[in-house]
Amino acid sequence: xxxxxxxxxxxVWLIAIIYSLFMIYSALxxxxxxxxxxKFQVIADYGKQExxxxxxxxxxxxxxxNVVTKSYFEANKDLEELWELLDSWDASATEEIDFExxxxxxxxxxxYEKVIRDGGPSNWTLLQCTQxxxxxxxxxxxxxxxxxxxxxxxxxxRINPHGLLKGKGGEYGKMQLQFFADLNEYSAxxxxxxxxxxxxxFHDHETYSATIPSGFWMSPGSIYKVDVRLNxxxxxxxxAGTCDxxxxxxxxxxxxxxxxxxxxxxxxxxxxxxxxxxxxxxxxHNMASSSGGYPACTMEKWAKCGVRxxxxxxxxxxxxxxVSA
Numbered sequence: 411x412x413x414x415x416x417x418x419x420x421x422v423w424l425i426a427i428i429y430s431l432f433m434i435y436s437a438l439x440x441x442x443x444x445x446x447x448x449k450f451q452v453i454a455d456y457g458k459q460e461x462x463x464x465x466x467x468x469x470x471x472x473x474x475x476n477v478v479t480k481s482y483f484e485a486n487k488d489l490e491e492l493w494e495l496l497d498s499w500d501a502s503a504t505e506e507i508d509f510e511x512x513x514x515x516x517x518x519x520x521x522y523e524k525v526i527r528d529g530g531p532s533n534w535t536l537l538q539c540t541q542x543x544x545x546x547x548x549x550x551x552x553x554x555x556x557x558x559x560x561x562x563x564x565x566x567x568r569i570n571p572h573g574l575l576k577g578k579g580g581e582y583g584k585m586q587l588q589f590f591a592d593l594n595e596y597s598a599x600x601x602x603x604x605x606x607x608x609x610x611x612f613h614d615h616e617t618y619s620a621t622i623p624s625g626f627w628m629s630p631g632s633i634y635k636v637d638v639r640l641n642x643x644x645x646x647x648x649x650a651g652t653c654d655x656x657x658x659x660x661x662x663x664x665x666x667x668x669x670x671x672x673x674x675x676x677x678x679x680x681x682x683x684x685x686x687x688x689x690x691x692x693x694x695h696n697m698a699s700s701s702g703g704y705p706a707c708t709m710e711k712w713a714k715c716g717v718r719x720x721x722x723x724x725x726x727x728x729x730x731x732x733v734s735a
Contacts, residue, residue, distance in 0.1 A: 467541075467575040467585060468638060471559060471611045471619035473566040474531045474589075480597040482529035488513040492709065493525070494599055501718035509710045523560055523688045523706040530565025533558070537588040541575060546585070550574050559691055561620035563609065573615030591630035606630055612638050614664065618691045621668035661690035661704060671727070676704055678723045683707060683715040 483490040492514045495504055509518040539546035539555065546555040546569070557571040569587060593606060611625035619625070628634050661676065662669035676686045685707035707716045 466573055467570050468612045469571055469573060469615040469617075470569040470585075470587065471566050471613065471625075472536075472569065472587065472589065473563045473609045473611075473619065473625075474535075474591070475607050475609065476531065476596045477564040478525060478529035478597055478599065479531070479595045481595060482525075483597050483599075486517075489517060489525070490597065490599060492517055496522070496709070496713060496717065497599065499717060499721055501721060504713040504717045507710075507713050509713075514709070518710040519708050521706040521708055522562075522712055526562075526565050526688070527558075527560045530560075535590045535592075536567050536569075537590050538586070539569060539588075540586045542584065546570075546575065559618060559620070561618070561688055561691065563619065566619060568619075571615060593630065610636075612636070616659075616664040617666070617669065618663050620688075620691055621662045621666075621672050623668065659692065661692050663692045674727070675720070675723055679707075679716060679719050680704060682719040683711060685711055685716070687712070687716060687720065 478493065483493075492507075495507065498504075507514060509515055533556075536556065541549060549555070550570075554572060554574060555570065557568045559566045559568045567589075570585075575585070589608060591606065591608070596606060607627055607629040609625045609627055611619040611622050613619065613622055626634070626636065657665045659665055660669055660673045662672045673690070676690060679686045684705075686704045687707065689704050689706050
């Protein structure tokens with residue numbers, strides 16, 4: 411009897427181990443071979459001060475690491491090779507591209523902005539946006555709960571773009587976002603490292619992610635929880651401070667240090683090339699006005715003028731030797 415019990419015990423353990431290995435293998439195969447999603451939530455916190463009945467949620471910008479999808483490159487022959495040349499930031503190489511007598515002729519009048527806009531992730535990859543138990547689009551009808559922001563970071567999702575979503579602090583007022591990441595659509599030229607996932611930026615609705623130097627990287631297939639604390643910025647006018655009260659907005663939203671740098675760069679590009687890398691976001695959303703506009707460069711114009719002007723500006727104003735977009 412004792413020997414029989416040992417044999418049964420051993421058989422049960424072997425079955426349990428085999429089943430566990432099978433489940434682990436299946437989970438790994440599902441993760442590697444199929445699209446996955448990422449979900450993260452934001453909880454606003456007012457710190458130690460008295461909590462109001464409702465709070466303003468930040469704008470949340472989510473950019474896929476996959477700027478241009480694999481299928482878009484496959485549908486446009488030779489575009490990936492041209493993109494790789496432009497993305498090398500080597501002005502001596504890009505200026506030698508013969509758009510008239512090469513396979514790149516059809517792309518000479520395309521813009522960098524067009525490729526990012528048309529080749530980026532589709533709207534449906536934002537699977538769900540909820541605040542507490544309600545869908546965001548039920549609280550704020552389309553299209554006001556989400557917009558797309560095209561920048562050198564990609565065709566990004568701008569959630570709560572006008573700062574209209576409100577809620578209570580803590581778990582009750584949390585917002586949850588879920589995105590679909592099709593790993594089979596990642597192109598070989600996904601420029602950021604690590605290659606899979608999203609970059610997420612939390613900011614005020616009057617600013618844009620294009621002016622924010624860093625964000626949170628989030629990998630697919632994971633759940634992230636982010637606590638956000640509200641900080642209010644005060645601009646001190648003369649004589650105590652140096653902020654000009656007349657400067658409220660520019661082409662990158664609310665006037666502050668990073669938006670000033672971005673517009674300075676674009677002004678240099680406009681002066682030298684007559685166009686910019688990507689049209690500033692505030693102009694697209696009518697937050698700022700400009701008498702001359704900031705048109706996006708064509709591929710040919712960017713190759714012949716923009717790359718050199720951009721890299722020289724970076725070296726002069728940022729004091730670095732390389733460009734990281």
